[in-house]
Amino acid sequence: MSSLTVRGLTKSFAAAIPVLTGVDLHVPEGSFTALLGPSGCGKTTLLRLIAGFEEPDSGTVALGERVVTGAGRSVPARRRGIGFVPQEGGLFPHLTVAGNISFGLPRRQRRDGARVAELLRLVGLDPALADRSPHQLSGGQQQRVALARALAPEPSLVLLDEPFSSLDAALREETRVAVSAALSASGATAVLVTHDQAEALSMADQVAVLRGGRLVQLTDPRTLYRRPGDLDVATFVGEAVVLEAELRGGLALCALGELPYEPAADGVLEGAARILLRPEQLRLSAPRPAAPTARVSSVDYYGHDSRVWLDLPDGLRVSARLDGADLPVAGTDVSITVRGTALAFPARASRDAAAAL
Structure with a gap:
């Protein structure tokens, strides 16, 4: 396995519309990185440039010390030693599971049934499936076979292009866990x-957030969720409560009272600001004197937890995340307390998250 280093990668397509603009990315050897972003942000284009399916306008791609794109050279995709798992698995329908897994191996190794059985076990499948055809497998099994095929030649890097998008919720989670375990056990360097x-937060060692063809934040999942680089990233990686506030004397004065806060990376220490809370930080109780109060608008029940929509006196609607028991009823008033600290950002208007991300 090798590390991956991308430097200054740019790419434009028809009408010279930029898709990627100067992307820098480093994926350490043996680690798992998720490229996170909405449709059209450039993440699949970046994956295809790394794989060698497309050529960049400028920039370099290196696997370890080996430059495969840029610096006056371009190594063909088939010679890069990269495993690729597409969205639908891409299994050959006329080959058995064993035939699919061993397809990219030298002829001598294709006859090695022990290697196929080893790979099937690695991805959490019974080796008895080796003689089945792809159409006899579930969607999740097909994706695991596709991963086994990608891992078979021991590639320097494994790329996964939204491999779980076509699976239902339960199968998606099961397959995601199995794939993550297999990649970890193989020691593979992987990009999803x-x-x-x-998906990104639960699987990856680091998450690269792309927006408008640029990499806007690269960090571990916990830091990304707790200390996003800006409010647009914050609202994209999870539900968010964003409030106007005045920072004074170490406290943020806002619609939920006086809250302790920490400045964001480009935050402020005093004056006008916008503060970020996560819905799970809000705690609800029966109305109490002098405590911030809201009216319950509606409750979304999910079983394991619930989302409670609250209308504040100033007309702002926010949400709280609670466990599934003892939920308030729509139309009732509740008091709100906040657990932990808020994250303070500059007061300038944040771009609409749906448009920017």
Whole structure:
């Protein structure tokens, strides 16, 4: 396995519309990185440039010390030693599971049934499936076979292009766990393209957030969620409560009272600001004197937890995340307390998250 280093990568297509503009990315050897962003942000284009399916306008791609794109050279995709798992698995329908897995191996190794069985176990499948055809497998099994095929030649890097997008919720989670475990067990260096925040946060060692063809934040999942680089990233990687505030004397004065806060990377220490809270930080109770109060607008029940929509006196609607028991009823008043600290950003208007991300 090798590290991946991307420097200054740019790419434009028809009418010279820029898709990527100077992307820098480093993926350490043996680590798992998720490229996170909505459709059209450039993440799949970046993956295809790394794989060698497209050529960049400028910039370099290196696997370890080996430059495969840029610096006056371009190594063909088939010689880069990269495993690729597409969205639908891309299995050959006329080959068995064993035939698919061993397809890219030298002829001598194709007859090695022990290697196929080893790879099937690695991705959490019974080796008895080796003689089945792809149409006899579930969608999740097909994706695991596709991963086994990508891992078979021991590539320097494995690329996964939204491999779980076509699976239903339960199968998606099961397959995601199995794929993550297999990549970890193999020691593979991997890059996953996804627009699913939960997928990125739960699987990756680091998450690269792309917006408008630029990499706007690269960090570990916990830091990304707790200390996003800006409010647009904050609202994209999870539900957010964003409030206007006045920072004074170490406290943020806002619609939820006086809250302790920390400045964001480009935050402020005093004066006008916008503060970020996560819905799970809000706690609800029966109305109490002098406590911030809101009216329950509606409750979304999910079983394991619930989202409670609250209308504040100033007309702002926010949400709280609670467990599934003892939920308030729509139309009732509740008091709100906040657990932990807020994150303070400059007061300038944040771009509309849906448009920017």
